[in-house]
Amino acid sequence: MAFALGLLMVYTAWRLFVMDGDIHYGDHRVVSPIFSPDVLYYSGLTDYPGWLNSAILILWLPFGFRGTCYYMRRVYYRSFLASPVACWVDEPDINKKIGYAGEKRLFIFNNLHRYFLYAALAILLFKWWDVVHSMRITESFILDVGTIVLATESFLLTMYVTSCHAFRHLVGGMLDRWDGGVAGFRGRLHSFVTKPWINRSHGFWFWTSLGFVFIGDLFVMSVANGTIPEASIVLLGGV
Secondary structure (H helix, E strand, O other): OHHHHHHHHHHHHHHHHOOOOOOEEOOOOEEOHHHOOOHHHHHOOOOOOOOOOHHHHHOHHHHHHHHOOHHHHHHHHHHHOOOOOEOOEOOOHHHHHHOOOOOOHHHHHHHHHHHHHHHHHHHHHHHHHHHHHOOEEOOEEEEEHHHHHHHHHHHHHHHHHHOOHHHHHHHHHOOOOOOOHHHHHHHHHHHHHOOOOOHHHHHHHHHHHHHHHHHHHHHHHHHHOOOOOOOEEEEEOOO
């Protein structure tokens, strides 16, 4: 897990600061998941530094959500800090010497997780908008391979966000009683997102959604630079 997370962080840094071109194809019809939402394009701004891109502006929001995620915290505490490696394994002496004492000092920012959830929900809306936008060419609607890739990434991200413990708390866990009306509905919604294939599979949704961000980016970059061809079929309207 430490190797996987480290590799993805290096790849992200490479895309943001070294190879930040080829982030879309079809005149911004299909945009890389790493650079979505492409806020610089939507803003209409053209006069900005060459090193700046949309990912630099917005990626701290999904990274903040993932980085403060309860599952992610367990992963990097064990992988990078070895604290604890497991319930019956003592932490290394180096951890005791440097004074690591759990979620204190800098780690207190992990308490912002529920606030990053709100940002993640907003980003989800943009993700699904990108899926719809990828299907439209002037007056025609098409089914593009890029659309399928973006839709898969958006679905996995939706499952990851809605299987989050903070989301379960938001939809109904904060209530003392689920008696009728809106409270009853929120209770049923809480029970739904608690199902084994949602909340209890949070780790699965974490890794699959994270992996598809980079699969989607590699696909878009490959089509944009001509490594692989664009493939689509017309669903509605003329060419």
